[in-house]
Amino acid sequence: MKVTVMGAGAVGCYYGGLLARAGHAVTLIGRQPHVDAVRKRGLLLEIGASCEAVPVTATTNSNGVADAELVLVCVKSGDTETVGRDLVAHLSPGTTVLSLQNGIDNAERLQAVIERHVVPVAVYVATEMAGPGHVRHHGRGDLIMGECPTSGIIAAVFEAAGIPTTISARAIDALWGKLILNCAYNALSAMTQLPYGRLIGIPGIDVVMTDVVEECMAVAAASGVVIPPDCLTGILALADTMPDQFSSTAQDLARGRPSEIDHLNGTIVRRGQALNVPTPVNRVLYTLIKALDSKQQAA
Known part of the structure; x- marks a missing residue:
């Protein structure tokens, strides 16, 4: 299968690397330093004690999606519309587009720009860019993918490449669950610059996370979304399975890049406001990350 990854960061490189290793x-498509490194010696895919150079094509140009059968959109939520406008001129009629992004509305927003169905995918993986052209895996890697005419074929391709994939007619519920998890961890990991394992060990952090999750679940319920009642237990246990993982927001701030906080805790704050559901703890976390964003952009 011919696959293009739009937004070759940690998530895109991990899944792109697994698919390339499987022979696809x-x-x-990514930034110039990353592209240069990949062109020089392949994509370094580090999983556990193994690190191998996987041969892939790399470019900074959106025309890299031409003739692709499958496009994985892995850009930051704030770039969704811009990327959609870049892609629309190069997509083939039969191309399937998947949104592997944080947040709950990226597939819908992208679909409005490119005027074709976009499949939402909830991503559960801990990865980081260890350097240009070098992705490091810390844990998990499973996907919950929405339905489309080619979803069965794509899921089979993913499974054969070592990517556990579940097809669900209610992918939006999974995206909400992922949003709530991100709201619990991302801002706190970013403000402390601590990985999940050390973060959860700080006295009181679990209480703050509980408050965050309860607010998110109230907003989800008011939105008609079904969230499992044991959601909080699973979220607090995540630190045990990904102890060394820094949140994507922590990684963004450490690199001086704008965060996705508007599409994480910011989403809960805005929806809570519209639905008359109080979200004071999410509002504090959202505001503090926005302040840190503003400080970095002014520096």
């Missing part, structure tokens, strides 16, 4: 023709 993968093109990564």
Whole structure:
């Protein structure tokens, strides 16, 4: 299968690397330093004690999606519309587009720009970019994918490449669950610059996370979304399975890049406001990350 990854960061490189290792023709579209490194010695895919150079094509140009059978959109939520406008001129009629992004509305927003169905995918993986062209895996890697005419074929391709994939007619519920998890961890990991394992060990952090999750679940319920009642237990246990993982927001702030907080805790705050559901703890976390964003952009 010919696959293009739009947004070759940690998530895109991990899944693109697995698909390339399984024999698929993968093109990564990303920033110039990353592209240069991949062109020089392949994509370094580090999983556990193994680190191998996987041959892939890399480019900075959105025309890299031309003739692709499958496009994985892995850009930050704030770039969704911009990327959609870049992609629309190069997509083939039969291309399937998947949104592997944080937040709950990226597939819908992207679909409005490219005027074709976009499949929402909830991503559960801990990864980081260890350097240009070098992705490091810390845990998990499973996907919950929405339905489309080619979902069975794509899921089979993913499974064969070592990517556990579940097809669900209610992918939006999974995206909400992932949003709530991100709201619990991302801002706190970013403000402390601590990985999940050390973060959860700080006295009182679990109480703050509980408050965050309860607010999120109230907003979800008011939105008609079904969240499992044991959601909090699973979220607090995540630190045990990904102890060394820094949140994507922590990684963004450490690199001086804008965060996705508007599409994480910010989403809960805005929806809570519209539905008359109080979200004071999410509002505090959202505001503090926005302040840190503003400080970095002004520096």
